[in-house]
Amino acid sequence: MTKFFNRFSFYLATILLASCASEEADNQIDLGTEIQTQKFSLPSGNDVLYNTLIGWGYKPDQIEDLGEFYLVAGDIIFDKSKIYSDPTLSRIDGNIVTKEIVNVWIHPGMNSSWISASNDALKRWNNELEKISLQTVSNRQIADIEILYDSLETDPTFDRLPLPDSAFGYARFPTVDGSPGIKIWVNPRFDVCNGPIRQSQRIANVQHELGHNLGFHHTNDFSGFQVEGTPEFDGESVMRSGNACFLDDFSSGDILGIKIIYGADTAGNLLTKYDVPRSTGIPNGFRKYSNVHVIGINGPNLNNVFNSVLNWWGNSNNPNGLHQFTLETNNGTPRSYTNIVDFASYQLHQANPEITINASSGFSNLSGNYWINIDGDNLVLVEKSGTHALYFSNSSEAPSN
Numbered sequence: 001m002t003k004f005f006n007r008f009s010f011y012l013a014t015i016l017l018a019s020c021a022s023e024e025a026d027n028q029i030d031l032g033t034e035i036q037t038q039k040f041s042l043p044s045g046n047d048v049l050y051n052t053l054i055g056w057g058y059k060p061d062q063i064e065d066l067g068e069f070y071l072v073a074g075d076i077i078f079d080k081s082k083i084y085s086d087p088t089l090s091r092i093d094g095n096i097v098t099k100e101i102v103n104v105w106i107h108p109g110m111n112s113s114w115i116s117a118s119n120d121a122l123k124r125w126n127n128e129l130e131k132i133s134l135q136t137v138s139n140r141q142i143a144d145i146e147i148l149y150d151s152l153e154t155d156p157t158f159d160r161l162p163l164p165d166s167a168f169g170y171a172r173f174p175t176v177d178g179s180p181g182i183k184i185w186v187n188p189r190f191d192v193c194n195g196p197i198r199q200s201q202r203i204a205n206v207q208h209e210l211g212h213n214l215g216f217h218h219t220n221d222f223s224g225f226q227v228e229g230t231p232e233f234d235g236e237s238v239m240r241s242g243n244a245c246f247l248d249d250f251s252s253g254d255i256l257g258i259k260i261i262y263g264a265d266t267a268g269n270l271l272t273k274y275d276v277p278r279s280t281g282i283p284n285g286f287r288k289y290s291n292v293h294v295i296g297i298n299g300p301n302l303n304n305v306f307n308s309v310l311n312w313w314g315n316s317n318n319p320n321g322l323h324q325f326t327l328e329t330n331n332g333t334p335r336s337y338t339n340i341v342d343f344a345s346y347q348l349h350q351a352n353p354e355i356t357i358n359a360s361s362g363f364s365n366l367s368g369n370y371w372i373n374i375d376g377d378n379l380v381l382v383e384k385s386g387t388h389a390l391y392f393s394n395s396s397e398a399p400s401n
Contacts, residue, residue, distance in 0.1 A: 049080055058221075066160050073221055073241060075170045076212050077158075077183065082175045096261065096297060097214050098178030102134050105143035109152050114188060117202035118147045124207055124249065125214075128258045134210070143182075145213050147206065150185040163187040168205045168244040171212035181213035193245035204238055204247035211239050214262070219253075230257045261297055270296055270386045276371035277352040284313045284321075287379060289392040292327075293399060299388030300366040304329040308392050310379055314349045322346055325355075327363070334362025348372065355381065375399075 053063055053072060064071040070078045106118045122134045137143055150162040150170075163170065168190045172181030186206065190197055218241040219234050234240075236251035250258070289308045294300060307328040314321030325340040338361060346355040352371070359367040370381040370390070378399075379392040391399050 049078060053078065062221075066158070068157050069160075071160065071170065073218055074167065075209065075241075076217075077170055077172045077181070079172070079175075096178070097132055097174050097180045099144065099180070100132055102132055102144045102180050103137045103142050104134050104145045104147065105137055105140045107146065107148035107152050110147075110149055110186075111188070113199060114149070114186060114202060117199060118206050120203045121206035121210055124203070125210055125258075128250065128255055128262075130259070130263045132214075132262055144180050145182060145184065145210075147184045147186065150187055153185060161185060162189075165189050165191050168201075169209045171209035173212060174215050180215075184209040184213065190244070200248065201245065204249065205244055207249070208238055208244075208247060216257070230260070270382055270389050271371075274371075274373050274375060274380045274382050274389060276373050276380075276382045277354070278371065278373045279351050281314075281349040281351065282312055282353045282372060282374060284315075286311050287377075287392075288394075289379065290394050291392070291396055293391040293393070294388060295391055295399065296383075296386075296388030298365065299383070299390065300363050302327070302363065302366075302390070304331050304333060306330050308379075310392070312348055316349065319347070319349045322348060338362065346372075354384075 049070065050063065053070065054060070058072055062073050066077075068080055070080065072078060104118075104122060106115055108115070110118075119136065122136065126134055134145075140146065153161050163185060165187070167187055169184060169186045171185075172183045174180045184206065186202075186209070188197070193201065216239050219237040219239045220241060231253040234251050234253040236248070237254050238247050238250050239254060240247070287310045289310075290306065292302045292305050292308055294302055305327045307326075309324045309326045310322075311324035312322050322341050325344070327338045327340065329336060329338075340355075340357060340361060343361040344355050344357045347353060348355075353373070354369065354371055356369045357367050361367065369384045371384060373380050373382070375391070377393070381390040381392075383389065393399070
C-alpha cells in the first residue's frame with residue numbers, strides 16, 4: 001500500500017480501487033450528494049478476525065459484519081473462514097500474492113465497456129508487475145480472480161449484493177496461502193459522479209479493486225504499514241478511498257510501491273547489495289543510530305524506534321562481547337527499552353557474522369536469522385533468505401534501492 005505505504009497507517013500499505021462505503025462518505029463531502037449511512041452492531045471481543053482488523057488500524061465504524069464476511073473500509077471483503085496474517089508493509093497487507101500466474105475470469109455477461117475496462121485495468125497492472133502476471137482465462141473453474149457485476153453473483157453466501165448505487169465496487173483480500181483475493185464485484189449503476197460513468201472511471205476503479213486483490217490497502221487510511229521509501233501522502237494514488245469519481249491511473253508513488261512489493265526478485269539483490277555474508281568479523285565499536293529503515297518485504301514495523309545502539313567489543317578471548325544491541329521506542333511498544341541481546345544468539349567475531357533473534361523480543365516479524373554487516377557508518381542486518389533488511393543509520397532518508 002502507498003508507502004503503498006513509513007508511518008503506521010496502510011497503511012505498507014499498505015502493495016495490493018472502486019469507491020467504497022468509506023468512499024461513499026467521502027463522496028458525500030466531495031460531491032454534495034446526501035448518502036445515508038448505516039450504524040452496524042459490532043462483534044464480540046473474542047472474534048479473532050475482527051480483532052485482527054482492529055489491530056491493523058481499522059476503526060470499528062469501518063467494519064461491517066455481513067454474517068460470513070466482514071466488509072471493511074467500504075470495498076474490502078474478508079472471509080471469516082479464511083486466515084489473514086498481520087500486515088507487514090503499507091499500505092500493504094502481510095498476505096502477499098506468491099502465485100506467479102494469476103488467472104482472471106471476466107464475466108461474459110457484462111457489457112463491452114466493462115469487459116474492455118477490466119482488460120485495460122489488467123494491462124496497467126501487468127505493465128508494472130514483475131514477480132507475478134495477471135492472465136485472462138475463459139474457464140471460470142480455473143480462475144483465481146473473478147470480475148463481474150454485483151447482479152451476476154450467484155453465490156448465496158454473500159448476501160450484501162447488489163451494491164448500493166453509491167458504491168463503485170467491492171473486492172476480496174488475499175489470504176495466507178499466497179493466493180489473491182478471489183472476487184471483484186462492480187456496480188454498473190454507480191451514479192454519484194454527476195453524470196454517466198466514463199470509461200476512464202471504469203478502468204481506474206477496476207484497477208483500484210485489483211489492488212485490494214493483491215493486498216494493497218487504501219493509501220489514505222491508517223490500516224497496514226507504509227512501504228519504506230514511498231510517499232507519506234499521495235493525493236494522486238489510484239488506491240485512495242473516497243475518490244471514485246476522480247481516480248485516474250497509477251501515481252509515481254503507486255508504481256514505486258508495486259516495484260518494491262511485486263518487482264523483480266530482490267532476494268539475491270539484498271544479499272549482494274549489502275555484501276553478506278561478510279568475510280571478516282564486525283569491527284569493535286560503539287555505534288548509535290537515530291533511524292532504522294526496513295527494506296524489502298515481510299520485515300518488522302520499526303517505525304516507533306527512535307534510538308538504537310550496537311556496543312560490540314569482542315575478540316577470540318571474548319566472543320560474547322556484545323554488551324548492547326538496544327532499541328528504544330517512542331510509545332513503549334513492546335517496551336520502551338529492549339536489549340536484543342536478551343533475545344538472541346550471535347557470532348560477530350569471525351567470518352560470516354550473524355545473529356538469530358527469537359520471537360520473545362516482542363517486535364512483530366523481527367524474529368529470524370540475519371547476516372550482519374557494516375555499510376559505511378551504518379549497520380545492516382539482512383534476513384538470510386533475502387526477503388528484507390534492517391538498515392540502521394542517522395539519516396531519515398532510506399537507502400536507495
